[in-house]
Amino acid sequence: MLKKIKKYSTWEKLKDNLFIIGITVPSFLYLFAFLVIVLFYLFKFSFGEGLPILSVFSEGEFRKALFRTFWFMLVGTPLQLVVGIILALLVYESFKGVGLVRSLFLVPIAIPALVTAVILNLLFSYPFGHINDLFLGKHFFFPKIFTAPLNFSGSEFFSISLAMLGKVWRDMPIAMLIILAGLQTIEKEGYEAAQIMGASFWQRFKYITLPLLTPAISTVLILRSIENWKEFIFPFIVAPAYPLLGVLIERLYHVEQNPQLACACALWLVIFIGASVFLFTFLTKAVRTYLVKV
Amino acid sequence: MGSLVKIILIGIIIFFIIFPIFILFKYSISDKDSVVTGGKYPEPFWPFNPNFKMFESLSVRGDFLYSGMVSLEVGLLTVIFCLFLGVPTAYALARFKIPGVGVLLFFLLSIRLFPDISAVIPVAEQFFKPPFSYLPPLVLVALAHTLLSLPYTIYIAEGVFESIPKDLEEQSQVLGASRAYSFLRILTPLALPGLGAAAIYTFLLSWNEFVFAYFLLFQGTESTLPVYLLRILTWSPQKNFIAAISLLICIPVIIFTFAVQRYMRTGLTAGAVK
Numbered sequence: 001m002l003k004k005i006k007k008y009s010t011w012e013k014l015k016d017n018l019f020i021i022g023i024t025v026p027s028f029l030y031l032f033a034f035l036v037i038v039l040f041y042l043f044k045f046s047f048g049e050g051l052p053i054l055s056v057f058s059e060g061e062f063r064k065a066l067f068r069t070f071w072f073m074l075v076g077t078p079l080q081l082v083v084g085i086i087l088a089l090l091v092y093e094s095f096k097g098v099g100l101v102r103s104l105f106l107v108p109i110a111i112p113a114l115v116t117a118v119i120l121n122l123l124f125s126y127p128f129g130h131i132n133d134l135f136l137g138k139h140f141f142f143p144k145i146f147t148a149p150l151n152f153s154g155s156e157f158f159s160i161s162l163a164m165l166g167k168v169w170r171d172m173p174i175a176m177l178i179i180l181a182g183l184q185t186i187e188k189e190g191y192e193a194a195q196i197m198g199a200s201f202w203q204r205f206k207y208i209t210l211p212l213l214t215p216a217i218s219t220v221l222i223l224r225s226i227e228n229w230k231e232f233i234f235p236f237i238v239a240p241a242y243p244l245l246g247v248l249i250e251r252l253y254h255v256e257q258n259p260q261l262a263c264a265c266a267l268w269l270v271i272f273i274g275a276s277v278f279l280f281t282f283l284t285k286a287v288r289t290y291l292v293k294v
Numbered sequence: 295m296g297s298l299v300k301i302i303l304i305g306i307i308i309f310f311i312i313f314p315i316f317i318l319f320k321y322s323i324s325d326k327d328s329v330v331t332g333g334k335y336p337e338p339f340w341p342f343n344p345n346f347k348m349f350e351s352l353s354v355r356g357d358f359l360y361s362g363m364v365s366l367e368v369g370l371l372t373v374i375f376c377l378f379l380g381v382p383t384a385y386a387l388a389r390f391k392i393p394g395v396g397v398l399l400f401f402l403l404s405i406r407l408f409p410d411i412s413a414v415i416p417v418a419e420q421f422f423k424p425p426f427s428y429l430p431p432l433v434l435v436a437l438a439h440t441l442l443s444l445p446y447t448i449y450i451a452e453g454v455f456e457s458i459p460k461d462l463e464e465q466s467q468v469l470g471a472s473r474a475y476s477f478l479r480i481l482t483p484l485a486l487p488g489l490g491a492a493a494i495y496t497f498l499l500s501w502n503e504f505v506f507a508y509f510l511l512f513q514g515t516e517s518t519l520p521v522y523l524l525r526i527l528t529w530s531p532q533k534n535f536i537a538a539i540s541l542l543i544c545i546p547v548i549i550f551t552f553a554v555q556r557y558m559r560t561g562l563t564a565g566a567v568k
Contacts, residue, residue, distance in 0.1 A: 020390050023382035034441050041416030110551035112502040114520045115540040119314045138336035230409030246411040266412035
């Protein structure tokens with residue numbers, strides 16, 4: 001009798017586990033299959049005939065794109081962090097209408113990146129666009145700064161900066177939300193004590209907020225640096241004449257019909273992202289131990 | 295911080311957020327005269343004779359409407375794939391003691407950190423080959439979008455299931471229901487609002503998605519709305535025409551984003567602060 005019950009329960013257990021496996025496996029299998037496909041083709045093409053993974057460095061365009069992408073990442077990431085911190089500090093303490101302001105600050109995330117890029121192109125269009133009109137002094141309320149309309153998309157500096165502006169504008173709510181979540185974990189007692197002892201806003205920020213915020217800051221830095229490395233849409237629409245790595249990959253694939261070189265580029269992009277994540281993690285850890293002195 | 299400084303700063307930031315969207319709206323309702331000025335006078339910030347002519351002409355434009363339908367179909371297909379694959383997995387992750395669920399979820403979300411532009415060429419190369427190339431391009435795009443949004447679907451749905459007490463299921467099972475039955479008839483109705491948010495999120499991701507749709511539909515004639523917008527851009531059409539299309543793409547996104555904001559926030563900041 002006892003044996004029978006035991007047998008029954010193991011069968012039930014197996015059935016249970018089968019059920020769990022049956023409902024868990026398909027989605028993981030789906031994701032895993034794509035991972036295999038992606039890695040397979042990236043390595044197959046990059047290490048194929050003529051070793052494109054090395055020969056891609058002899059292409060001048062690749063080196064230029066790498067350089068541009070590096071600067072895009074290096075300037076854009078801290079910029080997004082600073083904007084995120086400012087936005088978060090503004091809506092952190094509650095005041096009348098804070099809900100509305102927070103919702104308004106979240107608006108950019110609701111605008112598709114492609115549309116944001118298109119708006120930038122409309123605003124900065126040449127020769128007649130709002131920004132050109134403004135800087136040419138055509139409106140009575142703004143001083144004349146340019147003498148001739150500026151072709152923003154024809155200059156490397158301006159077109160890449162514009163792409164960065166679009167990226168910062170579009171993604172600032174994400175940085176803000178992460179910083180805000182970090183701020184909310186900081187206990188108020190520290191501020192109150194500091195305030196009683198006569199600390200100014202800046203001192204409170206520097207000696208209390210910033211050190212306690214380092215986990216959130218490092219998250220923003222790492223996530224945003226990845227996003228900036230792999231940015232495609234903004235440079236593709238706003239700065240097509242000066243390709244970043246993402247745009248170069250598209251061009252190699254569609255215009256030059258060279259999937260081997262494109263995959264080599266794509267693999268390098270992944271490698272650079274990995275290296276920069278490693279570097280940022282290391283750096284923020286060092287900064288944190290310096291600031292918090294643990 | 296002085297409250298006056300704060301108010302001014304908030305004002306400036308809100309201006310910078312609203313201004314581009316206002317300009318988009320302005321262009322879309324602009325009369326032709328206030329767009330093509332020929333440099334005689336500056337483009338006005340407020341349109342002369344605002345009208346809805348652009349939207350009227352778009353509402354009878356075949357290729358635009360067709361792209362809208364394509365976008366809708368791809369989005370719905372993606373939602374169906376994601377829910378079918380993701381919801382059971384999320385249920386298993388939330389209900390059964392699987393070691394290292396937190397790590398697993400973290401890895402799931404970090405799939406999205408892999409650059410799209412690096413993943414798209416291998417996926418396109420594979421999809422253009424026989425077993426896949428027999429499928430209609432729309433399904434291929436939906437499959438790619440499923441890849442992108444499945445981690446989020448699982449993550450959001452896991453949170454939803456975790457918030458529903460386990461006792462309800464246990465009671466139904468004590469009364470003799472099977473696991474599958476209690477999942478379908480007890481749990482699913484309770485989880486529906488949260489799963490709805492996951493579905494909307496998935497749909498929006500597909501609706502906005504550009505890179506995979508662009509690469510997979512590059513040679514064909516069909517296009518989702520973002521790809522359609524890009525194809526339009528290559529003819530360098532009038533500003534008010536571009537603006538009207540862009541605005542129509544935005545509207546559902548803006549509405550639904552604020553509907554699922556609560557769920558999106560947790561998704562966006564997931565793992566942000568330990």
